[in-house]
Amino acid sequence: MFYKLPEIEYIRVSELDEVLSLLSRKEDVKVLAGGTDLVIDMKIGRYKPKTVIDISGIKSLRYIVDEGDKIRIGALTRMQDIIESPVIREKLPVLAEAVSMLGSWQIRNMATVGGNLCSASPAADSAPPLLVHEAKIKLTSIEGTREIPITEFFTGPRKTVMHKIELLHEIIVPYDEDFARTYSYAKLGRRNSFTLSVVAVATVLKVRGRRFEDVRIALNAVAPTPVRARSVESFLRGKEIGEEVIEEASELVVNDISPISDVRASAEYRRHVSMVLVRDTLLKALEKSGVKEVSK
């Protein structure tokens, strides 16, 4: 045993009310969902909670519900559930694609979408697709519930706006026909599979005639939190589609990111590949939109 876990009080709950009540009473608590982040974090000593509340047994938090104009995803939905869900594949294909590149099959069978967001890694794989779809996060505590836009959810590496007594309850994703068709996702890691992002980019588009009507781009692993590329988006909105304009727009992404150098890549390399991947995803999404001859 190379790793020694801290001594913990382990509490397993099967109802939402139980965990909410415990969260309001207990100090120094970590919530365990899939455990693929938390168990490692406890092994390496990043977290030494006194109490671990295992919520994986709350069956009522594992669901994908199609409500027509929005899709509700329960916090304990496994990554593999997302990939295999016909609703997600049809209506949020960029999420299915991003999640299929998260971890390995073994990890995806345990890891939950709520856990991925609450871990709040700058490299969270589910974040870019949810950011471009402008999902809402429903947080619940014994005092009630609140919904906040995912664009305001992350506040720093491993930090979110969640209060200590709150639980991430569900993710509400608005459905948009154009975005479901005209999307692209690219993830660059140190190898092709089972890898953490050097950078990943999710892009969705609306095209009217030969112009960009709406553009949304999000990246992970190039800032303290997953981020939207607002400068690129606003530059492209209303512009005529063309290779040069896409090239020029992609370069603006450096204004939206603040990468660091770490074991996976240097800041300089991350800035470079962010530009490349923003351009590539724009071109790939345009292919799906049916716009012909981007480079005239």
Add this chain to the structure above:
Amino acid sequence: MLVKFRLNGKDVEVDVYPNEILLDTLRLKLGVRSVKRGCERGECGTCTILLNGSPVNSCLILTPHVEGAEVITVEGLEKDSKFKELVNNFVNEGAIQCGFCTPGFLLTAYTAIINQKIKTVDDVKKSLEGNLCRCTGYVKIIEAVAKTALK
């Protein structure tokens, strides 16, 4: 604390620490030695088990987490005909070098095969992305799994 679960078709009850890892419980308390200790952080797949039918890393699971669940290791699949076919193909294709990663590979591949996840050789590679072979004998492993799944 006492934890009860089903292990390879038998009910087991075991006294564990709240911070005990399933990999340790299986190897040290329940004598299941096919589940190997590798990286201990969910990267190498050599500790793979089937939890309620799905391959997962037992090094990332607190033992109390499997209360009431079903755990299967290669010991529990010895009589399964598809599993035997897969094992035979591993042997015939020379897909085993040192053998340390083999139980993990077999469990992942077996589950992918019986759940009809494998239609192409690329599907084999995708399914097995969470299992590492440090002898790097991947070609023969992929061939053995493809032969079983695609014949």
